[in-house]
Amino acid sequence: xxxxxxxxxxxxxxxxxxxxxxxxxxxxxxxxxxxxxxxxxxxxxxxxxxxxxxxxxxxxxxxxxxxxxxxxxxxxxxxxxxxxxxxxxxxxxxxxxxxxxxxxxxxxxxxxxxxxxxxxxxxxxxxxxxxxxxxxxxxxxxxxxxxxxxxxxxxxxxxxxxxxxxxxxxxxxxxxxxxxxxxxxxxxxxxxxxxxxxxxxxxxxxxxxxxxxxxxxxxxxxxxxxxxxxxxxxxxxxxxxxxxxxxxxxxxxxxxxxxxxxxxxxxxxxxxxxxxxxxxxxxxxxxxxxxxxxxxxxxxxxxxxxxxxxxxxxxxxxxxxxxxxxxxxxxxxxxxxxxxxxxxxxxxxxxxxxxxxxxxxxxxxxxxxxxxxxxxxxxxxxxxxxxxxxxxxxxxxxxxxxxxxxxxxxxxxxxxxxxxxxxxxxxxxxxxxxxxxxxxxxxxxxxxxxxxxxxxxxxxxxxxxxxxxxxxxxxxxxxxxxxxxxxxxxxxxxxxxxxxxxx
Amino acid sequence: xxxxxxxxxxxxxxxxxxxxxxxxxxxxxxxxxxxxxxxxxxxxxxxxxxxxxxxxxxxxxxxxxxxxxxxxxxxxxxxxxxxxxxxxxxxxxxxxxxxxxxxxxxxxxxxxxxxxxxxxxxxxxxxxxxxxxxxxxxxxxxxxxxxxxxxxxxxxxxxxxxxxxxxxxxxxxxxxxxxxxxxxxxxxxxxxxxxxxxxxxxxxxxxxxxxxxxxxxxxxxxxxxxxxxxxxxxxxxxxxxxxxxxxxxxxxxxxxxxxxxxxxxxxxxxxxx
Numbered sequence: 001x002x003x004x005x006x007x008x009x010x011x012x013x014x015x016x017x018x019x020x021x022x023x024x025x026x027x028x029x030x031x032x033x034x035x036x037x038x039x040x041x042x043x044x045x046x047x048x049x050x051x052x053x054x055x056x057x058x059x060x061x062x063x064x065x066x067x068x069x070x071x072x073x074x075x076x077x078x079x080x081x082x083x084x085x086x087x088x089x090x091x092x093x094x095x096x097x098x099x100x101x102x103x104x105x106x107x108x109x110x111x112x113x114x115x116x117x118x119x120x121x122x123x124x125x126x127x128x129x130x131x132x133x134x135x136x137x138x139x140x141x142x143x144x145x146x147x148x149x150x151x152x153x154x155x156x157x158x159x160x161x162x163x164x165x166x167x168x169x170x171x172x173x174x175x176x177x178x179x180x181x182x183x184x185x186x187x188x189x190x191x192x193x194x195x196x197x198x199x200x201x202x203x204x205x206x207x208x209x210x211x212x213x214x215x216x217x218x219x220x221x222x223x224x225x226x227x228x229x230x231x232x233x234x235x236x237x238x239x240x241x242x243x244x245x246x247x248x249x250x251x252x253x254x255x256x257x258x259x260x261x262x263x264x265x266x267x268x269x270x271x272x273x274x275x276x277x278x279x280x281x282x283x284x285x286x287x288x289x290x291x292x293x294x295x296x297x298x299x300x301x302x303x304x305x306x307x308x309x310x311x312x313x314x315x316x317x318x319x320x321x322x323x324x325x326x327x328x329x330x331x332x333x334x335x336x337x338x339x340x341x342x343x344x345x346x347x348x349x350x351x352x353x354x355x356x357x358x359x360x361x362x363x364x365x366x367x368x369x370x371x372x373x374x375x376x377x378x379x380x381x382x383x384x385x386x387x388x389x390x391x392x393x394x395x396x397x398x399x400x401x402x403x404x405x406x407x408x409x410x411x412x413x414x415x416x417x418x419x420x421x422x423x424x425x426x427x428x429x430x431x432x433x434x435x436x437x438x439x440x441x442x443x444x445x446x447x448x449x450x451x452x453x454x455x456x457x458x459x460x461x462x463x464x465x466x467x468x469x470x471x472x473x474x475x476x477x478x479x480x481x482x483x484x485x486x487x488x489x490x491x492x493x494x495x496x497x498x499x500x501x502x503x
Numbered sequence: 504x505x506x507x508x509x510x511x512x513x514x515x516x517x518x519x520x521x522x523x524x525x526x527x528x529x530x531x532x533x534x535x536x537x538x539x540x541x542x543x544x545x546x547x548x549x550x551x552x553x554x555x556x557x558x559x560x561x562x563x564x565x566x567x568x569x570x571x572x573x574x575x576x577x578x579x580x581x582x583x584x585x586x587x588x589x590x591x592x593x594x595x596x597x598x599x600x601x602x603x604x605x606x607x608x609x610x611x612x613x614x615x616x617x618x619x620x621x622x623x624x625x626x627x628x629x630x631x632x633x634x635x636x637x638x639x640x641x642x643x644x645x646x647x648x649x650x651x652x653x654x655x656x657x658x659x660x661x662x663x664x665x666x667x668x669x670x671x672x673x674x675x676x677x678x679x680x681x682x683x684x685x686x687x688x689x690x691x692x693x694x695x696x697x698x699x700x701x702x703x704x705x706x707x708x709x710x711x712x713x714x715x716x717x718x719x720x721x722x723x724x725x726x727x728x729x730x731x732x733x734x735x736x737x738x739x740x741x742x743x744x745x746x747x748x749x750x751x752x753x754x755x756x757x758x759x760x761x762x763x764x765x766x767x768x769x770x771x772x773x774x775x776x
Contacts, residue, residue, distance in 0.1 A: 058656045063688065071565075134566075255513065262521035271581045274529070285521075422596045
């Protein structure tokens with residue numbers, strides 16, 4: 001017994017030492033991706049707030065072409081989807097790949113170039129749209145001259161991920177790695193095919209919106225979702241110090257997502273001038289999504305069962321678990337939303353906007369916030385400056401997105417019911433929806449305040465004003481000392497892959 | 504699942520399935536749809552956008568109009584959510600709203616690029632807007648939607664119009680709007696009490712004379728609050744004497760595009776119900 005414990009301690013020490021070396025090698029490139037992602041989050045939040053205010057106060061900042069609603073809305077989407085979410089997703093890919101493959105980061109200059117290319121692309125997209133080059137192709141609003149930069153940027157990241165994977169020193173390939181490998185392969189293909197078929201060699205008529213919705217839905221489904229889910233698959237077991245609930249369930253979840261999510265997008269064109277079988281095929285795909293979503297939900301939440309009290313202490317865990325719960329919720333909602341009777345009401349309304357934000361923010365952004373709170377101190381060697389600011393960030397984001405979602409779901413649903421009833425004059429619908437749109441601005445203001453708190457924490461950490469990490473992590477509250485019966489059993493730790501252990 | 508190759512092949516195959524099914528298959532099905540013609544002499548429908556209307560489509564595109572306006576009329580069999588006075592649940596709100604006379608089909612869009620079907624109806628559908636309103640209405644509405652609908656939340660596109668001093672006579676293209684909408688383009692203007700007092704001092708008699716002439720209403724006492732309010736409203740509704748609002752080329756193009764939108768009018772055999 002004593003020998004086992006000694007061997008275990010030795011292994012743990014070695015693994016922790018290795019992780020410190022790997023994190024040190026990741027520092028520069030991963031921080032470059034993370035910091036610029038955060039910059040675009042702030043830009044995107046301000047644009048969002050402006051667009052939101054304009055929808056219920058049309059006289060606000062009127063009279064200039066640059067800040068007109070349509071342009072601001074397009075610029076917001078590019079800033080948060082391609083700026084913030086995608087850069088944060090790539091930061092996650094880099095760091096998680098290095099840690100899970102147990103190799104130090106290779107080719108840092110290639111990654112700096114990728115980061116620069118992607119940021120040039122996002123700048124061209126956001127500035128181009130505001131100055132009048134927006135394309136009005138939802139999610140692909142970036143002017144065509146930004147396309148090559150996006151493709152080159154993500155292409156380099158994909159090549160890097162494959163190169164790192166081939167050098168892996170850990171024989172076991174963890175579920176997070178499957179998701180990352182799949183995502184970095186899917187996204188460049190998706191983006192290239194969609195831009196080619198819509199802009200460079202435009203397909204005829206309604207094929208464009210079909211390709212457009214195939215892209216849009218898969219941007220979330222095959223790019224942000226796999227990386228978001230993969231990140232949660234890493235963070236939750238890591239902080240809890242226990243393995244995920246079921247390895248086989250994670251395989252089912254992964255392959256079912258790969259097969260069904262890519263089919264789900266076209267239900268957004270329900271009732272539109274497209275062949276009816278297309279929307280039906282997508283509805284089937286959306287319903288089948290229950291399989292991977294339930295598999296992932298069981299895995300994430302069953303791992304948490306019995307450990308929810310840990311949410312009181314760990315900021316990273318709290319954000320990540322919020323995101324994981326939102327993923328389950330938004331996916332169930334999405335499957336049901338694709339049903340014809342439901343979609344006929346929700347289509348063309350703010351209900352869909354609420355749903356999109358529950359996915360892109362409640363799920364994706366919250367998980368990336370969790371990742372930042374866990375990852376950044378390990379990269380910089382410094383802890384977060386203030387748990388009060390983290391608390392402010394969490395509650396602004398959590399209450400903000402909940403209010404956002406609730407307001408738009410209720411308002412949007414009745415907007416849809418009234419739109420379908422030709423006896424309701426259009427003016428009544430506009431007047432009915434306004435209080436809900438105003439509530440959305442309140443929610444957006446809260447979320448923006450949260451992001452500013454987040455940015456302050458990040459800058460303080462980078463500038464080196466925080467405590468050294470050796471002092472222990474910044475927690476919301478100090479957990480009580482664990483009693484021996486609560487400590488993880490030595491056996492379960494020995495059976496778990498080394499990579500899942502707490503440093 | 505520790506083998507990279509198996510992962511790669513699986514990921515490739517699953518994704519290819521949706522690419523074939525959702526992208527390539529409809530592409531083959533729809534890419535070569537011709538315009539519709541009953542006889543060779545007849546003009547085919549639809550026709551590609553040309554000239555000013557095409558430029559206007561670009562204005563529509565770059566200002567993100569489609570984020571509030573769809574361009575698709577849905578079938579009369581779509582939806583089942585409203586009750587007519589006899590208590591029967593009805594379908595097909597789009598056509599009943601007068602947004603078009605028939606549903607839209609793929610052929611209506613064969614010359615559109617980008618195809619801006621839209622995903623949102625914060626504002627009404629525009630597939631057939633060209634048959635609903637005149638050019639003047641469109642110009643006033645684009646300049647400031649609240650000049651026509653007080654409840655509207657559409658942005659003002661006053662930046663597509665220029666305010667010019669009148670030289671000689673007022674241009675034929677000038678927007679027929681009262682000074683309330685033209686003093687501060689994009690906003691609704693009201694003089695402050697001091698400004699209004701100064702205006703009355705300077706040209707009160709002329710305004711009063713004009714009010715009497717145009718309203719035909721005999722007013723003996725100009726000092727009551729009601730008559731003062733009436734006079735102010737009257738004056739605000741009259742155009743500015745020295746200034747006019749003219750559409751720029753962008754505005755002309757946008758309105759030409761809006762007037763060209765008649766996607767749900769011409770009967771097509773495949774769009775019966």
